[in-house]
Amino acid sequence: MAPDDAGSGKLWPASKQRSPEFDEGRNHRASIGFVLLAMEQTVEADMMRHAPDGVGVHFARAPMANRVSVETLTAMKSGIGDAAGRILPDKTLDVACYACTSGSVVIGEDNVFAELNRGAPGAKPTSLITGVMRALEALGANRIVVATPYLDEVNVIEADYMAAKGFDILDIQGLNIADDADMVRVTPDYLLNYGAEVDLPEADAIFISCGALRSVEIIDALEQRTGKPVVTSNQAMLWDCLRRAGIDDRLSGLGRLFREF
Amino acid sequence: MPTASVSKGDWPASKPRAVRFDGGRHDRAKLGFVLLAMDQTSEDDVRGVVPDDIGVHFSRVTMANSVTVETLAAMLPHLSTSASLIVPNGTLDAVTLSCTSGSIVIGEENVCAALAMQQPQARTTTLVTGVVRGLKALGARKIVVGTPYLDEINRIEADYLVEQGFEVLDIQGLNVEMDEDMSRIEPEYLRDFALELDRADADAIFISCSALRTLDVIEEIEQRAGKPAVCSNQAMIWDVMRLAGIDDRIEGYGRLLREH
Numbered sequence: 138m139a140p141d142d143a144g145s146g147k148l149w150p151a152s153k154q155r156s157p158e159f160d161e162g163r164n165h166r167a168s169i170g171f172v173l174l175a176m177e178q179t180v181e182a183d184m185m186r187h188a189p190d191g192v193g194v195h196f197a198r199a200p201m202a203n204r205v206s207v208e209t210l211t212a213m214k215s216g217i218g219d220a221a222g223r224i225l226p227d228k229t230l231d232v233a234c235y236a237c238t239s240g241s242v243v244i245g246e247d248n249v250f251a252e253l254n255r256g257a258p259g260a261k262p263t264s265l266i267t268g269v270m271r272a273l274e275a276l277g278a279n280r281i282v283v284a285t286p287y288l289d290e291v292n293v294i295e296a297d298y299m300a301a302k303g304f305d306i307l308d309i310q311g312l313n314i315a316d317d318a319d320m321v322r323v324t325p326d327y328l329l330n331y332g333a334e335v336d337l338p339e340a341d342a343i344f345i346s347c348g349a350l351r352s353v354e355i356i357d358a359l360e361q362r363t364g365k366p367v368v369t370s371n372q373a374m375l376w377d378c379l380r381r382a383g384i385d386d387r388l389s390g391l392g393r394l395f396r397e398f
Numbered sequence: 399m400p401t402a403s404v405s406k407g408d409w410p411a412s413k414p415r416a417v418r419f420d421g422g423r424h425d426r427a428k429l430g431f432v433l434l435a436m437d438q439t440s441e442d443d444v445r446g447v448v449p450d451d452i453g454v455h456f457s458r459v460t461m462a463n464s465v466t467v468e469t470l471a472a473m474l475p476h477l478s479t480s481a482s483l484i485v486p487n488g489t490l491d492a493v494t495l496s497c498t499s500g501s502i503v504i505g506e507e508n509v510c511a512a513l514a515m516q517q518p519q520a521r522t523t524t525l526v527t528g529v530v531r532g533l534k535a536l537g538a539r540k541i542v543v544g545t546p547y548l549d550e551i552n553r554i555e556a557d558y559l560v561e562q563g564f565e566v567l568d569i570q571g572l573n574v575e576m577d578e579d580m581s582r583i584e585p586e587y588l589r590d591f592a593l594e595l596d597r598a599d600a601d602a603i604f605i606s607c608s609a610l611r612t613l614d615v616i617e618e619i620e621q622r623a624g625k626p627a628v629c630s631n632q633a634m635i636w637d638v639m640r641l642a643g644i645d646d647r648i649e650g651y652g653r654l655l656r657e658h
Contacts, residue, residue, distance in 0.1 A: 149549075149552065149553045149556050149557075149569060150568075151549055152549055152552065152569075152570045152571040152572070152573060153570060155570075155572055155573075155591070157546075157572050157574065157583045157584075157587055157591075158583070158584045158586070158587040159579065159582040159583055159584065160582060160584050161582065162438065162578075162581050162582040163438065163439065163442060163581070163611060164438060168438075175482075175483040175484070175485070175486050176485055176486065176487065177455075177485075178422070178423075178424065178428075178453055178455065178485060179423070181441075181445070181454065181455060181456065182423065182424075182445070182450070182453075182454075185441065185442070185445045193438055193442075194441070195437075195438065195441060196441065196456045196457075196458075197435075197456075197457065197458040198456075198457045198458075198480075198483035198484065199483070200483060203486065203487050220458075222435075222460075223435045223458035223459070223460055224435070224458060225435070225436055225438065225578075226435050226436065226463065227435075227436045227463040227576065227577060227578050228578055289409075289411055289412055292409060292412065293409050296409045297409075306409075308410070309409055309410075309412075310412045310413060310415075311412040312412070312415055312417050313412060313414075313415075314417070316487075318485075318487050318489070319419065321422045321423065322419040322420055322421065322422040323417055323418070323419060324418045324419065324420045326418070327417060327418040331415070351423060
């Protein structure tokens with residue numbers, strides 16, 4: 138049956154009529170789309186490792202300079218909607234999320250949501266900082282300490298943003314790292330000690346900010362060491378996206394937030 | 399209560415700290431995948447097979463919802479932009495286009511040139527390049543091919559495989575046009591489809607398309623057919639890993655990843 142004039146495309150038989158059997162697909166419980174910064178290297182692995190079976194997690198990237206500053210974060214805005222529009226445009230995502238803590242603060246949640254709605258109409262829009270604040274509220278935490286990898290120019294905006302939303306920011310400390318490629322190389326052990334060091338006796342909870350950090354690996358250890366709830370960017374983002382999508386699974390290994398709320 | 403204690407912007411400067419760094423979570427290699435906008439299958443397949451200390455990073459390319467020769471060809475102008483968004487700091491080791499039919503319709507050289515434009519340090523490849531390399535590594539010359547595609551795509555794929563030196567004993571498609579439907583075809587149906595297409599004189603079975611969940615049943619197809627089976631995502635993962643210098647043998651996804 139091999140054609141003797143390869144390349145003509147004329148000698149191949151028509152396919153037989155078949156009736157494929159369909160099911161609800163691998164992602165039958167929910168589909169969540171994440172808009173990532175171009176440099177992002179941590180969120181994909183964190184989401185794919187921890188999202189329950191039956192929940193699809195899908196990624197697209199938005200243009201962003203390698204250096205994380207207020208200026209570069211602000212410049213990302215219109216790329217968010219475009220990227221969201223590239224995630225399963227043939228079906229309605231349950232949730233579309235902008236996966237950048239400092240970016241959602243600098244651009245502002247309302248602007249981020251408008252962009253996500255433009256690209257992924259019908260999906261519930263959320264952002265990383267939105268998930269963080271919902272998580273802190275669920276945990277009943279109002280007085281918080283914040284540890285970030287950022288430059289102080291970003292810390293100031295994040296602290297102002299959260300204070301304006303009603304949180305009492307007892308302290309915010311950054312590591313003064315500008316490049317995403319360096320943030321992903323901060324060791325989890327260092328983050329554990331950093332989180333414990335930033336903690337204050339009067340804090341209700343510790344928040345470790347930034348989707349690039351491998352903080353998801355030390356949540357339980359930091360909660361055990363400090364005896365108080367720990368929220369990290371990717372933990373809060375996944376929790377928020379799952380709960381928005383109607384997925385109420387309690388997961389272990391990701392702190393009190395996922396175990397109890 | 400909150401803001402009473404601090405005025406806006408009145409935050410302390412961060413203390414200097416001696417941060418400890420390591421090579422990062424993915425210090426062995428970083429792999430990039432450009433997906434069709436509708437892709438629901440590749441991300442899971444790739445992360446499920448590739449070892450955790452290798453980074454797998456995804457970007458999506460604008461594409462019409464239906465899979466035809468025309469819509470596949472229209473992707474080309476968007477490929478380099480999409481590839482440029484995957485960790486654009488010169489550390490990506492290899493990058494591929496995760497679309498079998500698209501790599502054929504656009505052409506491997508065109509795809510690789512587009513991927514390389516903004517990622518000049520990365521090894522570039524395409525899904526169908528991986529399939530051809532995989533089949534050759536397995537020593538297969540006579541093959542049967544199962545696809546979800548329309549016949550207009552099957553003909554182009556069969557012609558392409560013949561040009562690459564294979565004897566295509568049969569090619570059969572399921573006439574499915576929408577990616578979303580392709581991703582919902584039951585893996586057990588794909589297994590039976592593959593076994594039905596198999597012929598005594600075939601050296602190997604190839605099930606085409608990254609949207610299909612063939613990876614879930616590829617080992618079973620091989621065992622039942624008693625011959626090597628290649629599917630798109632298995633061959634893509636193998637090809638990209640090997641191009642990045644990762645020689646791990648991986649169990650559970652057929653002879654290709656176990657032995658080559």
